[in-house]
Amino acid sequence: MKDIVRDGDPVLRQEAADVQFPLSAEDQQLAKDLMEYLVVSQDPEQCKKYGLRAGVGLAAPQVGVSKKMASVLVPPTEEDGESPFTDVIINPVIISESVQAGALTEGEGCLSVDKDVPGFVPRHDRITLRYYDVNGEKHQLRLKNYPAIVCQHEIDHLHGILFYDHINKDQPFTRDDDMVMID
Ligand SMILES: O=CN(O)C[C@@H](CC1CCCC1)C(=O)N1NCCC[C@H]1C(=O)Nc1ccccn1
Numbered sequence: 001m002k003d004i005v006r007d008g009d010p011v012l013r014q015e016a017a018d019v020q021f022p023l024s025a026e027d028q029q030l031a032k033d034l035m036e037y038l039v040v041s042q043d044p045e046q047c048k049k050y051g052l053r054a055g056v057g058l059a060a061p062q063v064g065v066s067k068k069m070a071s072v073l074v075p076p077t078e079e080d081g082e083s084p085f086t087d088v089i090i091n092p093v094i095i096s097e098s099v100q101a102g103a104l105t106e107g108e109g110c111l112s113v114d115k116d117v118p119g120f121v122p123r124h125d126r127i128t129l130r131y132y133d134v135n136g137e138k139h140q141l142r143l144k145n146y147p148a149i150v151c152q153h154e155i156d157h158l159h160g161i162l163f164y165d166h167i168n169k170d171q172p173f174t175r176d177d178d179m180v181m182i183d
Pocket residue numbers: 042053054055056057058059062075108109110111112149150153154157
């Protein structure tokens with residue numbers, strides 16, 4: 001398990017570099033490591049065994065690598081359902097986004113930010129995401145609600161943005177009346 005870099009390390013505030021295709025052996029291993037972290041951390045047994053914080057996404061800068069790559073593993077909503085979105089997203093770009101905002105009712109955290117930062121993190125409720133997978137295949141898909149929030153959180157990391165950058169300093173729990181609140 002790679003160590004997770006904490007807030008304060010400049011790598012978390014850099015614009016990450018585009019990934020070149022075909023993937024080098026090193027980048028293939030990075031993709032594996034990023035997804036393995038999520039799989040292991042979401043398994044209660046292994047999560048405890050390795051003392052990990054369960055995660056639904058992990059961006060390369062969080063393991064000290066300033067490259068445009070992140071893993072996303074959105075847990076199934078009901079028992080043994082299928083994950084709404086699971087992939088390693090490479091050179092991701094949000095090509096369109098809803099005007100309507102969405103935010104997690106519980107606010108957000110980050111594996112690279114040890115402190116709790118209360119407040120709504122206003123994002124787009126729906127996005128159209130374009131990315132390349134580890135095989136260099138291009139994907140374009142529409143995501144909404146929780147999967148869309150997770151992807152926006154990860155893509156922010158690739159641009160040196162952390163979740164609390166979006167929280168309103170004066171009124172952390174402000175919300176516009178048509179903001180979708182996501183549980
Ligand atoms: O950049 C990536 N990160 O910083 C890991 C973050 C990514 C999520 C934060 C908000 C949207 C994406 C992450 O996963 N968390 N944030 C801190 C501790 C909790 C953990 C989490 O939400 N865990 C979880 C949630 C549901 C089911 C299972 N586990």
